[in-house]
Amino acid sequence: MKKIILTAICWTIWTTAFGQDAQKYYEQGLEKAQAGQLEEAINLFDKSIELKGDEYVAWYNRGIAKSMLYRYEEALSDFEQTLKLYPNYKKGFINRGTARKRLTDYEGALADYSNAIQLDNNYAEAYYNRGLVYEMLDKKDSACLDYNKANDLGMKIALKKVEKCNDTAKNAIVVHPILWLTKTANNDKYGFTSEKPILAGTGPEGGPANQRAYLDLLRDAKGKTIKYKRLSSCCDYKSENGFLGLAKLDQYEITYLNEKGKEKTATVYISFYDYDEPQILFGFKTIGQK
Structure with missing residues (x-):
């Protein structure tokens, strides 16, 4: 199966015939997605999947669209189906990991990024994303190892992380990862007014x-x-x-x-x-x- 990854959004396109109507809906959905019309794209991916549910790319791209709309629970389900259909799809692991991260399943996210690395030892994006989760969990040594690896593999945005890892200055910015929300405001002014931001x-x-x-x-x-x-x-x-x-x-x-x-x-x-x-x-x- 031939795949072309569009760098900007990472929609996946395939060229195999998989049912004329299903492919038509899929291609229309892809056009809508690339135009930023995500709800319309999801509806068309729905129709494609209803007609032929064993093409991983339809599930994957629908998951991407849902992620872009912050519908991570639904996206997670789509990425899980993607990996059932294509167990060695490294981008499936990356995006399922990110959905899990957004849903506070940090250990699950680490596992997915590690699975992507097992599939491709030179997968810079997986190292970088795993480093972010390690950093959020205050596992600096593990995070810095991953950032260095991503940087060595040519991922430019990892360089700032490497510099931060090497910074021993006492006035370094204090980081406060937001992993969970555990308290509820007791009044309706909190967050909704500039006086109580x-x-x-x-x-x-x-x-x-x-x-x-x-x-x-x-x-x-x-x-x-x-x-x-x-x-x-x-x-x-x-x-x-x-x-x-x-x-x-x-x-x-x-x-x-x-x-x-x-x-x-x-x-x-x-x-x-x-x-x-x-x-x-x-x-x-x-x-x-x-």
Whole structure:
């Protein structure tokens, strides 16, 4: 089976005939996905899979589309089916590992990245991603070994991690990985006003990534994934970690369903300059919470 990986989004294309209608729906779905029309792409991948469910690429690309919409539970299921159909697909392990990471199954993520490395000892992306999880779990030595390996294999973004591993300066940035959310805010002002922002701090992948890590862990009142997008920065506040004693907040628009199932939007305020254990927004939940 011939595969072509598109570097920017990593959609997988195949050229074997697998049923005329199924292939038609798949190709239409791929076009929609590449155009950023992910919901439409998923609907077309659905139709392709209904007609012919034993082509791993349809499951894989549907999982990619769902991941891009933060629907990690559903994406995980698609990647699991991908690996049932193609047990040695290294990108299947990488993406299932990332879905597991987003769902707080960190040991499962490590196992998947390690499986990808077993399939390809020179798979820089797998080393780098495994290093990120090791770093999140405060296993610095293991993380640095993986970052060095990824760097040696030519992965440019790993160089900054290697430099950080070699930095012994006492004033190095303190990292606060957000692995789980365990506390719930006791008022409806937290996170929804600039006076009571979420202090997410900086994580292994940087400040904005820590903000996304927090939002990825949120669920609405029904336990469903929320959607979010960054709007802008605003609202100077005093901070020893900011420039000249001042820092800014980032504004994110979140979209979710309320208890009546009606779609709602709200603006939340998050800082990555300072850290105080982030709490679950009032009226919301986190992964696995009933």
